[in-house]
Amino acid sequence: MTDAAAVLRESRHRLEDSLRQIVKLLDKHRLVETMVDRDRASPRHDLIESLVHRQHLVELQLKLRSLHPADIAYVLEALPPDDRLLIWRQIQDDRGGEVLLEVSDAVRDALIEVLERPALVRVLGQLDADDLAELAEAVPEEVLAEVSQTLTARDRDWLQTTMAYPEDRVGHLMSQDVLTVRESQRVEQVLWLLRGRDDLPPNTDSLFVVDARHQFRGVLPLRALLLNDPQVRVADLMLTDPVVFGVRDAAADAARAFERYDLVSAPAINERGKLVGRLTVDAVMDYIREESEEDALNMAGLRGDEDLFAPIWHSARNRWLWLSVNLCTAFIASRVIGLFEETISQLVALATLMPIVAGIGGNSGNQTTALVVRGLALGEIRPENTWHLACKELGVGLLNGLVWGATVGLFAYALYWNGPLGLVMAAAMLLNLLLAALVGVAIPLTLHRLGRDPALGSSVLLTFITDGMGFFIFLGLATVFLP
């Protein structure tokens, strides 16, 4: 009998405890290795090494065996590369496939990289067609072909079908394990069929009703089976207008529908109305989490997924794309300042003040962009209300421009006791904030209309414009109006 309070403590701290224990075992393991290394001259060296090694590894394996694959994935992600590979070697033959499904993309790539081809084929051989489809992009094509030879013809077909859809489509996320019934069946018959199975696929909250041509007809919630008389027909219990997804529907739209209508599973059908698969809430949650993380990293100028403990060289390369874009924009902004070196040499205060104009403009524009990116993601921004939105943001820019323009104008005046300089500063601030509002709305909308991710790169582009134009406006006004 389990003690409930113990269960609670257990599940709260289980994961952290496991990680701590594993780190301790790894430390012992390393310590032994160092000692044995020092002792290499001794004849007993090999014996000691194999004995203590074996002892710690057995302990480690026992610990790992008690963990859920998702927990092993967590442990792997939290460990530096060397330790990670040590753990990976302990589990790869046993549960490597399941673990690969759970780790982040970057760590997955690193784990696959260290496997020789035969080992990789063995690991992938542990998986079914749905899971293979999920890993397909991370695996070399020949390996995938070799593994798929071991699948049944049906599974091989399925693998090819789902892989044919891009990653952001329902067809790529759906799974194959669909339970179907017919309209003419009675509850009793359905229950009898279910009892013939060992288990139901995970996240099964309903069965799907199809006709003889496998055309989708409706959804039969499991609860209907539990709550109704065994003699009732499926046709009388099924829902005929459930939420249904087409295989080519955007995964992001499907994810929003799952949130909106609180779905657990939903049918995926092809262009001709045939039921082909099933979308489940766990796949949708993973999709949402991955997307939101990728967005957060993208906005900071990192490509897709970066492993926290990747080798330095990997990490550096991952950041170069955006850093070099940023460098180009910085060079251009710098040349804008270069145009006004003459003016600056006459009044060095301008050099001191110009970063303020550019910085506040960039910040304010980024606020607008973040709002617009979210509005686009939620589908709240539409052709009819774009104009209203732009006017509102310009209004905010105007208000902020007056308030903050006056503030920085006074600051400049107080510092240099120079009235015209204060006025130029205030005017430049106002103009740059208006520009930031306009560009902050325009950039994500344009990227969106071009079919790009509006979050990706919008911050770099925006900062480029608010910096470059901020310098230009401020120094230009100074050149014209200051004596």
Added chain:
Amino acid sequence: MTDAAAVLRESRHRLEDSLRQIVKLLDKHRLVETMVDRDRASPRHDLIESLVHRQHLVELQLKLRSLHPADIAYVLEALPPDDRLLIWRQIQDDRGGEVLLEVSDAVRDALIEVLERPALVRVLGQLDADDLAELAEAVPEEVLAEVSQTLTARDRDWLQTTMAYPEDRVGHLMSQDVLTVRESQRVEQVLWLLRGRDDLPPNTDSLFVVDARHQFRGVLPLRALLLNDPQVRVADLMLTDPVVFGVRDAAADAARAFERYDLVSAPAINERGKLVGRLTVDAVMDYIREESEEDALNMAGLRGDEDLFAPIWHSARNRWLWLSVNLCTAFIASRVIGLFEETISQLVALATLMPIVAGIGGNSGNQTTALVVRGLALGEIRPENTWHLACKELGVGLLNGLVWGATVGLFAYALYWNGPLGLVMAAAMLLNLLLAALVGVAIPLTLHRLGRDPALGSSVLLTFITDGMGFFIFLGLATVFLP
């Protein structure tokens, strides 16, 4: 009989079509209003107005009645404030409560604001205790007290219990509708009990097993009821080590567990092991989405939730906190430059080049911060590996510093044919990138250790240091080493 292909098209475009239709109806409504206004002198004015108004409003009401509350919420969020209130007035008495549950926090506040107290009490009266708890924070205390008078004693208790937990705890997210069974019961008895109900609570994939003292014993999956013989006992089917949450567990941890173990529902128990509620995947998904959106807005310097169509005054105020922080940091960075006005007046090129050093440093540091923030959110960063992480980021900073330092150094040299200037530029770049790496790791870790959200404000703080120190390093080196 439904045609499946039609169902597909329907569900794909239903929402957008609905929104378009509603916008059209609103346009007609406005057009009529304008015409009637112009015609105000005519005696037929009142008659026309009431007739056409009524016609369009009836059409609008019909359309709205056909929509799911979540869809009405979507429509409300996509409309400017005036139209939004027009729609809200049509539905508030009927389904206002459900819609309030679905809209974003900012829009919810706006909708509640326009309701007089009696109307608000009516709207909230449509909800049960779980839903009321969700809205509790948005509603004035007296109103909530008045509404809770209409609840049963049990519901009132529940409302007080859940509201007592902070928003980021499991106790706040859990719901009351728990189905419990006893270990001694047989499948047959459980099925008989279920058939006595009209329906099951949403997202019910399992029943919870408790003892006579309502201590939690285990979980009985619904599938076990379907797959097993009616004579088997619950004790033999129930899972005794399911994932269980304590009411004081962090909601973020619970969300990760739902993702990790693909849960649909899970029991919530109190400190003494009593089953008190149920956490479901829909509440968890909403939580994840809200958190990730809030993080994205926070990182851009916006407080919590901002309504896309909020009045200008509201929006401007929402952005002032971070803009004013940013202004202070910009002033300080500007004063750092001020220290070196003497140096700049001798070589104006310094003013042209200094934003490059500061900008690239900020960008690179933000990349590091974004990674560390994600690592903290996923629990991958731990005391044992922090040192490893810092070293790795310093390594990346060193590598990037050498590469980009050389690049900008050459750029400066090529522009001004000034060798020492190029060297100073390269050295400043290298030092600032090393600093950015160090600070990029340290800031989110420090915020985290202080119990703050590591995303909130880390970007502003980081940019402050990379700007200020970037200027200081570059201009300082120039003062010392340039003739």
